[in-house]
Amino acid sequence: MKILNILWVLFFIVSCSKNENHPYTFYYWKTNLKLNQEEKKVLAQASVPYLYTRFFDVDKIGGKFQPVAVITKDQSFQTDKQVVPTVFITNQTLLNISSEEIKFLAESIHHLILKKTEEYHLKINNEIQIDCDWTAGTRNDYFKFLKELKRVSGKNITCTLRLHQVKDKKQTGIPPVEKVYLMCYSTSSPLEKSDKNSILDVATLKSYLSRIEEYPIKTIEVALPIYSWGIVTNHLEKHKLINALSTKDLQNEHFKKISENEAEVLKDGFYFGSYLNKGFKIKVEEISGEQLEDVIRFLEKKIPHFNIIYYQLDSKFVLDRKF
Template identity: 55%
Template sequence: MKRTFHLLFFILLMTSCSKTDIDNDHGFYYWRSKLILTENEQQLLNNSKAPNLYTRFFDVVKENDQFLEVGVISIDKDLSINKKIVPVIFITNETWFNIQPNDIELMADQINEHINRIKSNNNLDLANEIQIDSDWTTSTKVDYFKFLQTLKRVSKKNVTCTLRLHQVKDKLQTGIPPVEKMYLMCYATSSPLENQKQNSILDVKTLKSYLKHLDDYPIKLDVALPIYSWGIVTNHVGKKKLINALTAEELMQNKNFRKINDNNFEVLKDDFYFGMYLNKGFKIKVEEIPEKDILESINFINEKLDYKPLLIYYHLDERFTKNYNTLFQ
């Protein structure tokens, strides 16, 4: 009995320590096409200590040498939140291929004008910040960095940007952007379209390998962490496609899917599912992130840095947030 009591006390102590150690402030990304919040999402947002909601406004792609703004967000007319909004603009890496100096100026002007138009049309309270999300490479870094400087001059705002894992590991090749703060994206540790056993959204072992020398990175970082899921569909010849935001729970509730094991399912009937036509016999691997993996990642990052970064969870959607009780305490 005494031994059992000691064991129970040890387990409770370890559980308590794991929660107490994570005392970083947190906030959220918002990545849906319309900015509208449920009651639960509103409460989670209001309870977070971050002053901002990081909201994807639109994407920028290049087609026929023209810069197009696609997937522009719409705003709920009754939106009422107690946070400022940081516009996040995703720009494909291909946009920087063979770009000319006058194009950089033009694109910076267009993006700034469109952000201001969304602000005025919806009476939004924007932070003095624009965040750019672009997976730049060694060959595109010069033009991308020029763009960041140009947008800062044009907008007269603090321009920040995202940082991917490989850009930390290979910083000598990919370069350091000319910004004062960056957002480290601790997800997409591998490609979901390759055959592999590990979770492609977040594999902690892979994360630690990429961030081995994180403490050497010269710019202040906040940290983006994944709380989303997806399904990887494999057809009869091995080709793969993604179904975003798919959960194992959704498949288990549908009689047209058979559970093979913990996160693998088989399609039992030809039909349209989740916006995609799936044939009988197709396999689906659902990738979701256990809370313990996120906590381990946070502890690792906190040990690497001499400050507590803000944690920004990707993204604010109650389909996912309901699964992470410890993170939002």
């Protein structure tokens, strides 16, 4: 009996210490829907049957609501996954918006989603996801918009949730949805001078999410970054981004390595599609598997169960990465 008890305790300890296996899928955030063989393969292996696909952005230009960068579709975009239409709305779109404009905005977004779905024969599910970095000043109108979009579309409306919206929930409010997608990236601005990784600084994230378990909406999915970029700094300390750079790209005879992820340009020329002068500095920011694992283990103590949506599906970011 003693041996059985000991074995049971050991089994319990092993079971509790085993890492949870989280179902996962991806965001697709390019304007032209197009998949190469590597992307198709990785997507097919994803265990969640959805692909969160950006359809268009919405901005207010010249006082009028405008769809920006509406998707087009290539014949190569073929998948068994159901598409979840995702729309990014700028915060300025919601400033000083009237009730009539909220209704117009909801109807326009719904109709454009339907139009693109039919035009490209997309297999969509019963969800529309809205991505907006709303603030205390726009929260009430944004929440009215979410309710109106649910009414006109008849769909399940979900939305993204940024770190500051968790930390400052009393000011930014709780959106009227049943499910949110926690964006575990963009922990700081890449255009500010800092030693921290602006895509994901794990210590900063843990600070912002220290009380995420108290968040009123309990169905939370987790968006994790797998993208990378280079931050170029010129002689005037001005910064600009070059997408999808990795530390491997710093191995160039015209660069002088400063550190593992930084280099100085030694010769004027075109690099990565941009003209860079001698003396410009390049800092690469990318995300390691260890960083993502750290975030996942932290969140497992806070959120009972969650799916993972990796941002984003691109062969530049998925090659050689284990999911």
